[in-house]
Amino acid sequence: xxxxxxxxxQELLIRSLQERxxxxxxELEVCLGASPATIRRDLTFLEKAGKIVRTHGSVxxxxxxxxxxxxxxxxxxxxxxxxxxxxxxxGLVECGAHVFVDAGTAALEVGRRLLRAGAxxxxxxxxxxxxxxxxxxxxxxxxxxxxxIALGGEVRPLSMALTGSVALEWMGRLRFDIAFLGTSxxxxxxxxxxxxxxxxxxxxxxxxxxxxxxxxxDAAKWASPAAIRYADWRQIHDFFTDYSLxxxxxxxxxQHGVRLHPAQNAQTSSTLPLLSPPNPLxxxxxxxxxxxxx
Numbered sequence: 001x002x003x004x005x006x007x008x009x010q011e012l013l014i015r016s017l018q019e020r021x022x023x024x025x026x027e028l029e030v031c032l033g034a035s036p037a038t039i040r041r042d043l044t045f046l047e048k049a050g051k052i053v054r055t056h057g058s059v060x061x062x063x064x065x066x067x068x069x070x071x072x073x074x075x076x077x078x079x080x081x082x083x084x085x086x087x088x089x090x091g092l093v094e095c096g097a098h099v100f101v102d103a104g105t106a107a108l109e110v111g112r113r114l115l116r117a118g119a120x121x122x123x124x125x126x127x128x129x130x131x132x133x134x135x136x137x138x139x140x141x142x143x144x145x146x147x148x149i150a151l152g153g154e155v156r157p158l159s160m161a162l163t164g165s166v167a168l169e170w171m172g173r174l175r176f177d178i179a180f181l182g183t184s185x186x187x188x189x190x191x192x193x194x195x196x197x198x199x200x201x202x203x204x205x206x207x208x209x210x211x212x213x214x215x216x217x218d219a220a221k222w223a224s225p226a227a228i229r230y231a232d233w234r235q236i237h238d239f240f241t242d243y244s245l246x247x248x249x250x251x252x253x254x255q256h257g258v259r260l261h262p263a264q265n266a267q268t269s270s271t272l273p274l275l276s277p278p279n280p281l282x283x284x285x286x287x288x289x290x291x292x293x294x
Contacts, residue, residue, distance in 0.1 A: 021059075093126070111128065132162075161202075181213065249264045
């Protein structure tokens with residue numbers, strides 16, 4: 001057992017649950033290097049203090065039950081992990097591509113890198129479609145050399161996303177070479193999820209409009225699914241994460257044809273080979289002109 005004073009150990013326990021909820025007691029014992037008896041005492045103390053919630057076999061951070069987080073709160077979580085995922089994911093895009101960037105914070109990091117690559121002429125003739133208000137603000141404030149097209153729709157203040165029937169109607173007119181999607185949580189056995197039905201509808205619509213679907217998820221999202229599944233694994237081509245998948249989890253993704261791209265700082269626990277890199281992305285020559293009216 002690693003010696004640590006009570007306060008420091010309990011703070012570390014809370015941070016562990018902030019990064020990922022729920023966790024099992026056994027997981028917390030490993031994370032903290034503490035005995036089962038010590039962890040049980042800490043959990044009893046923190047539960048009485050209102051900082052955690054215990055259910056049969058699982059422990060949650062109290063914020064897990066406080067509803068969807070705001071865009072601002074989400075943007076401050078797992079900053080380094082999202083940057084690493086975006087650095088890797090942007091390499092899938094080639095010149096002339098038509099790219100969809102959704103309203104998630106991880107997808108926004110990809111969008112920012114695409115704008116930078118366009119400004120530096122590393123990628124040319126890019127067209128980015130988005131329902132992300134922060135992404136649109138990036139383009140407006142920096143005036144980058146990339147074409148940007150906003151999906152119309154209703155503004156959802158909590159997530160800073162454009163959603164609803166207008167956005168869905170526009171989506172039916174478009175095709176993309178590649179789409180970058182975020183997720184509120186990952187169900188290891190079934191796919192990726194989100195918290196809100198109108199955003200789920202838009203993400204699901206993208207699945208049928210893009211030649212390649214890319215999902216980005218930091219480690220805290222793994223095994224913490226939200227209420228609404230918007231894509232099964234078989235609908236996803238590429239999955240970027242800094243979570244260390246087990247051999248069984250790797251095999252599951254491989255069975256569904258998902259290309260796994262671990263972030264540079266992630267160490268997989270598997271002895272199985274990772275999936276081969278994707279082929280180069282085609283250009284966007286088949287994408288139709290954007291309609292000027294609906």
